[in-house]
Amino acid sequence: MTIVNAGRGARRNGEGPMLHGRMLRYLDEIARSGSIRKAAGRLNVASSAINRHLLELEDEVGAPLFERLPRGLRLTAAGELxxxxxxxTLKDYACVRTQMEALRGLQSGEVRVGTTPGLADSILAPVVERFTAEHPNIRLVVRTYRPDTGMAAAMNGDTDVYVGYNVPKTPRLAVLASAELQIGAVMAPDHPMAGARRLRLAECLAYPLAVPERNSPARDLIEAFLPGDADLLPVLESNAPDLLKKIACRAPAMTFLTAADIEEDRFFGDLVFVPIQELQGTPLRVSLVRRHNGSLGISAGLVVHQIQTRLAAATASHEAPTASAQRDQVPVSSG
Structure with a gap:
């Protein structure tokens, strides 16, 4: 076994390193191919030229980067480093190129956002509408997940960011923004309880209920505060907020949602929000997170900024007014 090395020792004349852009690609391809000849073929460069640059680089750093074996080349410890x-460096350079193109107004590419079905409708819908209008050259992909798979997608880099309820703290995710949203009773304006300042859960149980699906954050919170001798016996359970709202539009039915879920419905006078006494001080936390060791490009940063603005607006409005005051309230702006 012989070592591929010029054998002349490291340069001592104070010259800078030879790792220019061309040599970066050469080294990467040699390591992937395990052969100078194969690397030369893939790069469409003479193998003698690649070999010469490799020998000069090894002379520059003063250490062999590859071992020559009967079936090709293998990285040394120095070569691995x-x-x-x-x-x-190549990955960072590609990222910088994308950012520079964005700065020149050539914004393009794709931003991937993961979330839950309910938050897609209530929090992200206004963001999507505004962002796609302002940045038509950037493709925005919004995928809905169950909470566990959504967090996994963010940690694995399958999404650029994830928006979810009650995201547990983990060193693998960085929190970019959060909001606290209060669950309340939602019903039609002509419902017998629509004028109440607040309701107890026991009072809600007297009416036909459409509720979030089992094991959802909202459902878990409601069941945790049920009176000890009471059971939640809904006429409908669903993970689709739009369906829950449609049922609640017809008195005497009601549902349990956040004020953010029914902003437009309140504005047009179709639904009202009444706080639930037991749930006061126990909001659902919505978090915007990304992979901890990941980086966001400029396009993703633009999306993040709009989601942060939206969450701040939702936090400011989570103590929704009741009864007649709701008829005069305008929807929260997304930006």
Missing amino acids: MVNHVRK
Whole structure:
């Protein structure tokens, strides 16, 4: 076994390193191919030229980067360090190029947002409408997940950001923004309880209930505060907020949602929101998170900024007025 090395020792004349852009690509491809000849073929460069640059680089750093074996080349320990650096540099350079293009007004690409079905309608819908109008060249992809799979998608980098309820703290996710949303009773304006300042859960149980599905954050919160001898016997359970709202529009039915879920419905006088006494001080926390060791491009940063603005607006409005005061309230602006 022989070591690929020029054998002349490291340069001592004070010249800078040779890791220019061309050599970065050469090293990466040699390491992937395990062969100078194969790397040359893939790069459409003479193998003698690649070999010459490799020998000069090894002379520059004063250490062999590859071992020559009967079936090709294998990285040395020094080579492993160098190639890891090379690949990080190439990745960072591609990211910088994308950011520079965005700064020049050539915004393009794709931003992936993960969330839950309810938050897609209440929190993200206004963001999507505004963002796509302002940035038509950027493709926005919104996918809905169950909470556990949504967090996994963010941690694995399958989404750029994730918006979810009660996201547990983990070193693998960085929190970019959060909001606290209060669950309340939602019903038609002509419902017998529509004028109440607040309701107890026991009072709600006297009416036909359409409720969020089992094991959802809202359902878990409601069941945790039920009176000890009471059972939740809904006429409908669903993970679709629009369906729950349609049922609640017809008295005497009611449902349990946040004020953010029914902003437009309150504005047009179709639904009212009444706080529930037992749930005061126990809001649902909505968090915007990304992978901890990941980075956001400029396009993703623009989306994040609009979601942060939306969450701030939702927090400011979570103590929704009741009865007649709701008829005079305008929807919360998304920006």
